[in-house]
Amino acid sequence: MPRYFLHLRYPASEDGFARDDEGDELTDPDDLRQHVVDTARDLMRSARLKAIPDWLRCSFEVTDEVGAVVLTLPFSEAVK
Amino acid sequence: MQLQQVPIGNRLLASLSADDLARLQPHLEPVSLALRQVLIEPNMPIEHAYFPEQGMSSVTNNSSGGKIEVGVIGQEGMIGLPIVLGIDQTPYEHFMQIPGHGWRIAAHDLEQAMAQSRSLHRHLLRYVQASHVQASETAFANANSDIEARLARWLLMCHDRVDGDDIPLTHEFIAMMLGVRRPGVTVALHVLEGMRVIRAKRGLITVLDREKLEELADEAYGLSETEYSRLMKTEA
Numbered sequence: 112m113p114r115y116f117l118h119l120r121y122p123a124s125e126d127g128f129a130r131d132d133e134g135d136e137l138t139d140p141d142d143l144r145q146h147v148v149d150t151a152r153d154l155m156r157s158a159r160l161k162a163i164p165d166w167l168r169c170s171f172e173v174t175d176e177v178g179a180v181v182l183t184l185p186f187s188e189a190v191k
Numbered sequence: 192m193q194l195q196q197v198p199i200g201n202r203l204l205a206s207l208s209a210d211d212l213a214r215l216q217p218h219l220e221p222v223s224l225a226l227r228q229v230l231i232e233p234n235m236p237i238e239h240a241y242f243p244e245q246g247m248s249s250v251t252n253n254s255s256g257g258k259i260e261v262g263v264i265g266q267e268g269m270i271g272l273p274i275v276l277g278i279d280q281t282p283y284e285h286f287m288q289i290p291g292h293g294w295r296i297a298a299h300d301l302e303q304a305m306a307q308s309r310s311l312h313r314h315l316l317r318y319v320q321a322s323h324v325q326a327s328e329t330a331f332a333n334a335n336s337d338i339e340a341r342l343a344r345w346l347l348m349c350h351d352r353v354d355g356d357d358i359p360l361t362h363e364f365i366a367m368m369l370g371v372r373r374p375g376v377t378v379a380l381h382v383l384e385g386m387r388v389i390r391a392k393r394g395l396i397t398v399l400d401r402e403k404l405e406e407l408a409d410e411a412y413g414l415s416e417t418e419y420s421r422l423m424k425t426e427a
Contacts, residue, residue, distance in 0.1 A: 129381035132393045158375035159337045162382045
């Protein structure tokens with residue numbers, strides 16, 4: 112199963128890039144966008160972090176197993 | 192058996208009176224506690240109580256959306272509290288998240304020992320209260336604290352239960368503990384790492400500055416640990 116890494120870019124005075132070394136396995140690569148959108152929505156709904164006062168200013172940068180960027184998703188696009 | 196010659200590293204057992212410990216000792220069986228070993232299945236008869244010497248077990252609610260951790264038990268405690276209350280099962284799963292070793296005792300042997308010794312039963316009931324306080328503090332932290340503080344609390348609770356400063360946990364597991372999606376944990380760890388409080392490698396978190404971690408956890412950490420020491424009359 113292909114594994115995708117959901118790195119998070121967030122506004123920070125320095126180094127606003129939280130690298131994902133673990134990744135998520137997806138049975139079907141076609142589900143990737145929906146998976147990332149769901150993850151972003153879930154975070155916006157329930158994850159209260161001091162470091163991130165506004166999730167809408169964050170984005171996911173998704174890479175595949177060889178490190179190629181396969182999707183960039185601003186959280187603002189995850190909101191319908 | 193030469194159990195008497197083995198030093199007891201479990202703080203709950205060690206806090207028993209010499210008589211009560213001697214009462215249990217013939218029934219204590221040394222066991223290794225492997226990663227992901229299930230100690231108690233939800234809603235199944237509890238056959239043994241476990242007293243870890245090393246390692247950490249998670250108590251989880253296995254909801255349809257996945258497991259969420261509602262408690263941790265290590266060398267300060269005992270897995271199998273319902274037995275102390277005269278109850279033979281629990282809806283929560285108990286399994287090892289950090290491997291180690293410890294002692295186990297058959298449920299009926301523990302029941303018998305408690306029936307013979309009121310002081311043993313009373314002492315274990317005090318631990319039930321300490322455990323109840325921990326669960327209540329988890330509820331408090333979940334309602335009151337942001338992810339950074341909750342993460343700091345959980346890391347401190349793990350740090351209390353491992354030897355040294357290395358905590359072998361994945362972000363995925365911590366996400367499960369805290370009931371948030373993994374990226375929420377990754378970013379919080381990234382923030383803590385930026386503050387030089389921890390070092391995070393794949394599957395391994397090293398505590399660099401415990402004092403700062405306690406500061407970050409704020410009100411989310413400390414009350415249940417202090418209460419444990421008070422109830423069990425052990426030094427933290």
